[in-house]
Amino acid sequence: MLLRLAPLLLPLTVLAAPPALASACSPQWVAGWASAQMVPTGENRLAPDMLAGSTLRQIIRPSIAGNRVRVRLSNLAGTKFLQIGGATLSRALGAKGAGVDAATLIPLRFNGRADVTIPAGADYLSDPVTLPVRAFDNLAVSIRYQEEPSEQTSHPGSRATSWLLKGDHLADPAMTGATAVEHWFSLSALEVETCKPAGVIVALGDSITDGRGSTTDGNDRWTDNLARRLQADPKKRHLAVVNQGIGGNRLLEDGLGPNALARFDRDVLAQPGVGYLILLEGINDIGTLTREAPVSEAEHAQLVDRMIGAYRQIVARGRAKGIKVIGATILPFMGTAYYHPDARNEADRQAVNRWIREPGNFDAVIDFDRIMRDPARPDHLLSRYDMGDALHPSPEGYRAMAEAVSLDLFE
Structure with missing residues (x-):
C-alpha cells in the first residue's frame, strides 16, 4: 500500500516512511508531463x-x-x-x-x-x-x-x-x-517519482497531437482525453501520457520545429519510463509537397517512399529500446484552404495509410482515419469533428480520437 505523505509543514520525521514500507518501495522517475521545445518564430516570439x-x-x-x-x-x-x-x-x-x-x-x-x-x-x-x-x-x-x-x-x-x-x-x-x-x-x-510500477506513453506528432482546435486552458486534446480514460481504469492508472506534438511538424524536413527524426531521441527516448509510442505524423509532409506548385508523379512517389523510410527508422529505434511503437493513420484533409489538396495528395495519404495498417510494420495500429472521416466523403473530416478548417479536429473530434484508442494496447 502506498504511503500518502503528510503536508510539507510536518516534521521530517513524520514524512519518513517506516523501515518495512521503505524497503518495499522501489521508486522510479517517470515523465508526468512534457512539452517539445523549439525556437519560436514570428508572433510566437516574445518581444526583446x-x-x-x-x-x-x-x-x-x-x-x-x-x-x-x-x-x-x-x-x-x-x-x-x-x-x-x-x-x-x-x-x-x-x-x-x-x-x-x-x-x-x-x-x-x-x-x-x-x-x-x-x-x-x-x-x-x-x-x-x-x-x-x-x-x-x-x-x-x-x-x-x-x-x-x-x-x-x-x-x-x-x-x-x-x-x-x-x-x-x-x-x-x-x-x-x-x-x-x-x-x-x-x-x-515535470518528472514524478512513484513507488508503484509505472510507464509512459509518448504521443509524437504535429498540430493534431499538439491540440490545434482544442480549448485554451481546457485540456481537451486527444492526449488529455486518453489520459483521463487511463486514470479511470484501475488497471491502467499506472500509465502517464506525454504530449510531444509540435504544430506544423514533419517527418522529413524542419518546419515549425525540428523534423520528427531529428527530435526523436530527445522527445521520445529521453523520457524516463517510456514504454509506448503513438506516432501520428505525416500530414504536413504530404500537404507541403504541393502547397506552392504541382510536382511530378516521380516526386509524389519519392515522398511516400521517404515517409515510409522515416517510419521504419522510428520503429527500429523504438524497438531497440524496448518501446512498443504504435502507428496512427493520417486523418483526411481534403478541402483545407491551407494545403488545397487534390486527388494526387489523397492518393499519397492512402498509400501511406495502407503501409501503416499493414501487419508487422508497426507493433499496433490506431486507425484515426477510419474514425474521423466522413463516410459519404472519406477524403474529408466528418463535419462535427472538424474545427472548421477541414484539417484540425474540434474538441468533439479529439474526444472521438481518444475513444478510438483501445486501452488493451497498453499491457
Missing part, C-alpha cells in the same frame, strides 16, 4: 527583453500521481548560457489565472542552489521536492530570468495561459498585473 528580469508562471498538469517531483528546464535553442535566478513550484488555484496556493509554494533548488546556469542546448533537472500530486492536479512552475536568453526556447502551442511580470514574483501568490502569454518557455518536463 520581455523575459529579462521577469518572472514567468506556467500552469501544467501531470497525468500520473506520485509523492515527489522534479522540474526540467531547457535552454535547447540557446547559443549561450541561460541564467535563471530562481524557480518555485506550487499548486495553482485552477487551470486559468496566475493565482496559486501560497501555503504550497516550494523553492526549487539546482544542486542545492536557488539559481542555475544552463549550458547552451542543454536541459537541467531541479533537485527533487516532496509534493504529493494526483493526476491532473494544476501545478504552477514560476521561473525568474536574470537576463534575456540568447535565443528563446519555447513550446508555442501550449493551449494554456502563462503569466509574465517584471520583477521577482517567485513567492507572489497572485502576480497581479501579469501579462497573459499563450506559450510555454524554457519548461520541458
Whole structure:
C-alpha cells in the first residue's frame, strides 16, 4: 500500500516512511508531463527583453500521481548560457489565472542552489521536492530570468495561459498585473517519482497531437482525453501520457520545429519510463509537397517512399529500446484552404495509410482515419469533428480520437 505523505509543514520525521514500507518501495522517475521545445518564430516570439528580469508562471498538469517531483528546464535553442535566478513550484488555484496556493509554494533548488546556469542546448533537472500530486492536479512552475536568453526556447502551442511580470514574483501568490502569454518557455518536463510500477506513453506528432482546435486552458486534446480514460481504469492508472506534438511538424524536413527524426531521441527516448509510442505524423509532409506548385508523379512517389523510410527508422529505434511503437493513420484533409489538396495528395495519404495498417510494420495500429472521416466523403473530416478548417479536429473530434484508442494496447 502506498504511503500518502503528510503536508510539507510536518516534521521530517513524520514524512519518513517506516523501515518495512521503505524497503518495499522501489521508486522510479517517470515523465508526468512534457512539452517539445523549439525556437519560436514570428508572433510566437516574445518581444526583446520581455523575459529579462521577469518572472514567468506556467500552469501544467501531470497525468500520473506520485509523492515527489522534479522540474526540467531547457535552454535547447540557446547559443549561450541561460541564467535563471530562481524557480518555485506550487499548486495553482485552477487551470486559468496566475493565482496559486501560497501555503504550497516550494523553492526549487539546482544542486542545492536557488539559481542555475544552463549550458547552451542543454536541459537541467531541479533537485527533487516532496509534493504529493494526483493526476491532473494544476501545478504552477514560476521561473525568474536574470537576463534575456540568447535565443528563446519555447513550446508555442501550449493551449494554456502563462503569466509574465517584471520583477521577482517567485513567492507572489497572485502576480497581479501579469501579462497573459499563450506559450510555454524554457519548461520541458515535470518528472514524478512513484513507488508503484509505472510507464509512459509518448504521443509524437504535429498540430493534431499538439491540440490545434482544442480549448485554451481546457485540456481537451486527444492526449488529455486518453489520459483521463487511463486514470479511470484501475488497471491502467499506472500509465502517464506525454504530449510531444509540435504544430506544423514533419517527418522529413524542419518546419515549425525540428523534423520528427531529428527530435526523436530527445522527445521520445529521453523520457524516463517510456514504454509506448503513438506516432501520428505525416500530414504536413504530404500537404507541403504541393502547397506552392504541382510536382511530378516521380516526386509524389519519392515522398511516400521517404515517409515510409522515416517510419521504419522510428520503429527500429523504438524497438531497440524496448518501446512498443504504435502507428496512427493520417486523418483526411481534403478541402483545407491551407494545403488545397487534390486527388494526387489523397492518393499519397492512402498509400501511406495502407503501409501503416499493414501487419508487422508497426507493433499496433490506431486507425484515426477510419474514425474521423466522413463516410459519404472519406477524403474529408466528418463535419462535427472538424474545427472548421477541414484539417484540425474540434474538441468533439479529439474526444472521438481518444475513444478510438483501445486501452488493451497498453499491457
